[in-house]
Amino acid sequence: MASSTFSSLFKLSTFILCLWVLFGTTSGQLSANFYARTCPNFRSVITRAVNSAVASEARMGASLLRLHFHDCFVNGCDASVLLDDTANFTGEKNAGPNSNSIRGFNVIDTIKTQLERQCPGVVSCADILSAAARDSVVALGGPGWSTVFGRRDSTTASQSAANSNLPSPASSLSSLISSFSNKGFTANEMVALSGAHTIGQARCSVFRSRLYNENNINSSFATSLRANCPSSGGDNNLSPLDSTATSFDNRYYNDLISQRGLLHSDQELSNGGSADAQVRTYGSNPSVFFRDFAAAMVKMSNLSPLTGSSGQVRTNCRRTN
Ligand code: HEM
Ligand SMILES: *[C@@H]1O[C@H](CO)[C@@H](O)[C@H](O)[C@H]1NC(C)=O
Ligand SMILES: *[C@@H]1O[C@H](CO)[C@@H](O)[C@H](O)[C@H]1NC(C)=O
Numbered sequence: 001m002a003s004s005t006f007s008s009l010f011k012l013s014t015f016i017l018c019l020w021v022l023f024g025t026t027s028g029q030l031s032a033n034f035y036a037r038t039c040p041n042f043r044s045v046i047t048r049a050v051n052s053a054v055a056s057e058a059r060m061g062a063s064l065l066r067l068h069f070h071d072c073f074v075n076g077c078d079a080s081v082l083l084d085d086t087a088n089f090t091g092e093k094n095a096g097p098n099s100n101s102i103r104g105f106n107v108i109d110t111i112k113t114q115l116e117r118q119c120p121g122v123v124s125c126a127d128i129l130s131a132a133a134r135d136s137v138v139a140l141g142g143p144g145w146s147t148v149f150g151r152r153d154s155t156t157a158s159q160s161a162a163n164s165n166l167p168s169p170a171s172s173l174s175s176l177i178s179s180f181s182n183k184g185f186t187a188n189e190m191v192a193l194s195g196a197h198t199i200g201q202a203r204c205s206v207f208r209s210r211l212y213n214e215n216n217i218n219s220s221f222a223t224s225l226r227a228n229c230p231s232s233g234g235d236n237n238l239s240p241l242d243s244t245a246t247s248f249d250n251r252y253y254n255d256l257i258s259q260r261g262l263l264h265s266d267q268e269l270s271n272g273g274s275a276d277a278q279v280r281t282y283g284s285n286p287s288v289f290f291r292d293f294a295a296a297m298v299k300m301s302n303l304s305p306l307t308g309s310s311g312q313v314r315t316n317c318r319r320t321n
Contacts, residue, residue: 029307030148034127039119046111046128050135053107058246061136062200063104068133069196069300070102071126073183074162076304078154079125081162082108082317095162100236101203105318108132112317125317126151130301137297140199142248143290145298152311155320169206169263173273176265183303185296191269191278192292193300197241198252202262204229204237210264216271218259225262241266250290253283 035042054061071081074092081098082105083091092098108128115123127149138144167179180190210217211226228237241262242252252266256279261267269275282289312321 030150030302030305032146032148034149035119035123039115039122041118042115042123042127043131045114045118046131047135049107049111049114050132051139053110054136054139058140059200060104060107061140061248062196062241062245063102064107064129064132064136065196066200067102067104067108068129069193070098070162070166071129072300072303073165075154075158076306077126077130077151077301078304078306078311079129079151079314079317080154080157082125082129083154083157083320084318086319089157090159091157092159092162095159095166097166097168098162104132108317112315116315121313121315124151124313125153126305128317133301134297137248140246140248142198143294145294147301150307151305152307153314153317153320154306154311167265169202169265170209171265171268173268173271173275176268185299187275188278188292189296189299191275192282192289192296194266194269195250195252195282195289195293197263197266198250199245199248200241201238201245202241203235204239205235207239207262207264210262210267214264214267216259216267217261221258221260250282250286253279253289257283 050061050064053064067081068077070092071077071079074080081092081102083089083093085091085094093102108125111128111132112123112125115128130149130151131147134145134147165179165182167176171179176190176194177187180187180193185193207225208229208231211222211229212231225239228234228239239262242255243260244251253270255261256266256270259267259270261270270279282292314321
């Protein structure tokens with residue numbers, strides 16, 4: 001009796017396990033094995049291309065992570081950010097936060113070309129961005145996270161939504177909290193996601209006023225940055241967003257504690273306000289930062305995707321079919 005109960009329970013759990021393996025983990029309508037039959041090698045194509053791009057230029061990992069963020073925060077993760085402007089179409093590339101700033105399009109094009117050769121018309125540009133962001137973080141030493149696929153690509157874009165939804169580097173702590181809250185994120189998740197600034201660079205034009213007008217900046221840090229970012233001119237000169245900008249680590253938070261945040265918005269997280277304690281936690285405990293960052297990235301990657309028969313799978317990420 002006991003053993004037959006055990007055996008039917010065993011059969012039931014085996015059956016459930018098979019279902020789980022068959023359909024994979026799902027999140028909304030996205031799933032881990034979405035391309036299992038239609039493009040089984042797509043993950044390794046993307047990982048290989050990202051690793052090679054990051055090996056030739058470490059900053060590319062940062063640029064690809066940011067592209068996914070700028071995609072997802074503007075009407076969801078739908079590759080709208082990749083559409084080129086044309087004579088009769090205005091996309092997001094020339095919105096204030098993107099213009100002369102976002103990069104990495106050639107890497108996405110290279111991946112798309114390889115995938116179109118293997119599985120024409122199958123893997124969406126939005127899924128490529130999502131996978132490339134994760135692979136970029138891993139390539140620079142950060143945490144991985146589980147990914148799900150099945151996003152489709154938009155046929156539209158919105159320059160005005162890009163201007164209004166992407167946070168400005170001049171933001172106060174309360175406006176950072178509200179721009180992330182508008183997308184469903186808690187203040188804690190905002191602080192974790194800001195840790196993306198542990199990699200990459202920024203232009204003089206976005207941090208100049210901090211160097212010349214603010215008091216909560218480490219004076220030796222300010223002096224060294226001014227050399228490369230004069231009070232006028234040099235707008236496109238780059239400085240690293242933290243002191244170890246080619247490795248994904250927790251240094252960003254320790255830099256904030258020493259008043260070495262590059263952007264005004266960065267330093268807002270450690271300026272005597274409600275985020276200070278979390279910055280200290282991440283600064284002394286990298287594994288807590290990694291765990292929270294990974295969880296928040298999973299959430300960001302799921303922002304209102306197009307699924308089913310909505311949108312399309314572009315064959316060229318820069319234009320609609
Ligand atoms: C919290 C609000 C945020 C603000 C105000 C902000 C603003 C900025 C600005 C102004 C730059 C430099 C742009 C330039 O110089 O042209 C930048 C770079 C960057 N941002 Fe953010 N950002 C924020 C959040 C995020 C998030 C959530 C992510 C990703 C999860 C992210 C990833 C990056 C990366 C990786 C770079 C460097 C890109 C490169 O080197 O190409 N940022 N951000
Ligand atoms: C936009 O212009 C292109 C040529 O540049 C043309 O092929 C296309 O039909 C136009 N689309 C619309 C909606 O007018
Ligand atoms: C300025 O930066 C240096 C080097 O990181 C650090 O030792 C010092 O404590 C910082 N000063 C302040 C006021 O945080």
